[in-house]
Amino acid sequence: MDEMVLITQQWLNETYSGKHGYNPVEESGKTGWDTIYGLTRALQIELGISEPADNFGPTTQRLFKPLKRQAPDSEPSNMNFILQGALWCKGFNPGGFTGVFYEKTENAVKEFQKAAGLTTQDGIVTTLIMKALLDMSAFKLVSGGDPRIRQIQQNLNRDYNDYIGLMPCDGLYARDTNKALIYALQKEEGMSTSVANGFFGNGTTSLCPTLTPGDSRTGFVLIVQYALYCNGKSFDPGEFDGKYGVGVVSAVKAFQEFMCLPQTGYADMPTIKALLSSSGDTTRTASACDTATIITAEKAQTLRNNGYKTVGRYLTGNVRTSNGLTSKALTSEELSVIVDAGLKVFPIYQDGGYESSYFVKDQGTRDAYSAASAARRLGFPSGTIIYFAVDFDAYDYEVTDKIIPYFQEIKSAFTKMQTFSTAPKYEIGVYGPRNICIRTSEAGLTKYSFVANMSTGFSGNLGYPMPNNWAFDQFYEGTIGSGSGSIGIDKDGFSGRDSGASNLNPPSDPVYDARLRTLTDILSTIPALENLSTLANAMFEFDTTETIFTSPELDIILSTSLLATIPSEGSPNTITITNGKPGAYITGLLGDTQTSLTASQIDSYQNLLNSLSLSVRNGYLEVYVNPTAQSLNIQVKIYTPDIPVGDSATTGLTTTITFKIKQKHFRLPDTEEVYSPDWDTIVNNMVQVGIGIVIVAGIGALALTVGAEAGAVAVLFRTLLAAFK
Structure with a gap:
């Protein structure tokens, strides 16, 4: 204080x-x-x-x-x-x-x-x-501030306060300093205070000078010296003396090389605009682009005719057009068209990410598995960079609180996938404003950056240098070609760090694919599991046991075995499934207990059993209930011994899903009533009623409640108790 x-x-x-x-x-x-x-x-x-x-x-x-x-x-x-x-x-x-x-x-x-x-x-x-x-605003050097940046800020206040007022002098290059440099350039170009606006628009571009060694226009040279230093210490021009000497020439060439501009050593318009505006000169040529449009042979030829060699495409998702939602997702057929045209491709993952609310807990895990699964299915090889999109102007605190945790989850998921024998080894990239690219790179979470430089007014671009690990520099949106070859693209600068992929080899393992297809069908049948992030996908490792959901009330454990044994005949816990049909019906399994259920509940339970049977096709379903001092475990075991692979070949799989209900005391939703279940009584009732009630009440209730908070298990028990009345 x-x-x-x-x-x-x-x-x-x-x-x-x-x-x-x-x-x-x-x-x-x-x-x-x-x-x-x-x-x-x-x-x-x-x-x-x-x-x-x-x-x-x-x-x-x-x-x-x-x-x-x-x-x-x-x-x-x-x-x-x-x-x-x-x-x-x-x-x-x-x-x-x-x-x-x-x-x-x-x-x-x-x-x-x-x-x-x-x-x-x-x-x-x-x-x-x-x-x-x-x-x-601070006018003293702050912690982390650079004394030479502070000198630049003070000099700008000294020479241009009639245009900029008094800007902070804290030693931190940020939005105010960036805009002050543009104001200074506009004053040197002859703009009045009523015209200058701190935005590098068409007027500023048209009046931009070309500075060469020995240039006597001290004000312009100082601005270039300031801007070089603000863009990184690798471009330090030496003293801020307004002289275009050897140090400035060397720094300009280094910056031009970094930005993939012609290395002349002259501070021309493209160089000055790249120093002061994230998009730079939008009329410059580019050899890379990205698009949400499906590329046909005609569109691929348009890209080639316009000098493009690498194109960014989306792994999944849709884009909204005048005709409604249209797929933007890559397909194997499109990849063949792209590669046949002599183009390379880099994959982008974006099924959201347009606002802060998207970046919640577990979103990174879900996106990591979804992206890697799609990339593997399409045949992207190990070493491919997948660019995860953050497509909004995140403030720095949001980068800390939301974006960094999101990429930490992606990295954790990718690290885990590296242990899968079937998994290609993918790398993580980021698409977003400069600050997000810099922060995720410095945190060791991303290898390369795809920089959203078109958004020149983003707070995450203004006052931030180009990230050192940039691979693609998105700087202009437009349409090229005509007729069926017309295509809307974003022009991307290309650094060469990521050359894209051209050798794409979709995996061909019919046995693995058959097992994966069966597992995916089974799990997607149960609403409780369909949205969990680490379930069956093209990166799945069989013969493993893993907790796929955990909360204070409930764990869900998934186990798979390639030993598809057949259960003993006549077991009261077993339902035989033949040609997608269960060997029993809900009404028969429930007997008199069905009178405590509504017609709608009975129908929904029958539909659940029917759907699960369709996924299994031919096999067996067992359910066991095991009470312990700490939990009630409901185990669903699904045997699929004859999964068709092709021709007359088959393979097998056993899938076990265990619902571990952990708490012993539950507050019923919307009431003050606390319920302490008697596990033994519940299990005995389940046995008396029959296996059907375990399936419909146990799985059915969980299907409705997984992912909820404290009331989830209370709903389960309320459903169970209703069935036992």
């Missing part, structure tokens, strides 16, 4: 509480926007503004009159209290909280003017100074 900030907050509330437009501030002793807004509204009240607001707008700027040193015996004024409070909040000591602008307050203002980089350090508080004080 800062005592002087606390005194400022207390004074604000004592002086202005109850006055129109003032909102009381928290008296915490900590500077924040709440306090800054309070000071701003207090200032506006003193200026006679009828409707105070949080921002230091045009009216405030017009009405504010400079503040300067007074005689030591002057009366305190609220304007000076506001000034001194703002200085304390900014970290500058005005010598107390007196309301009198005297020597120490003047010295604090001079110190601020120096910190801001201003040449004039006279201690007079102009509108420019007051507006900068009533802001949260």
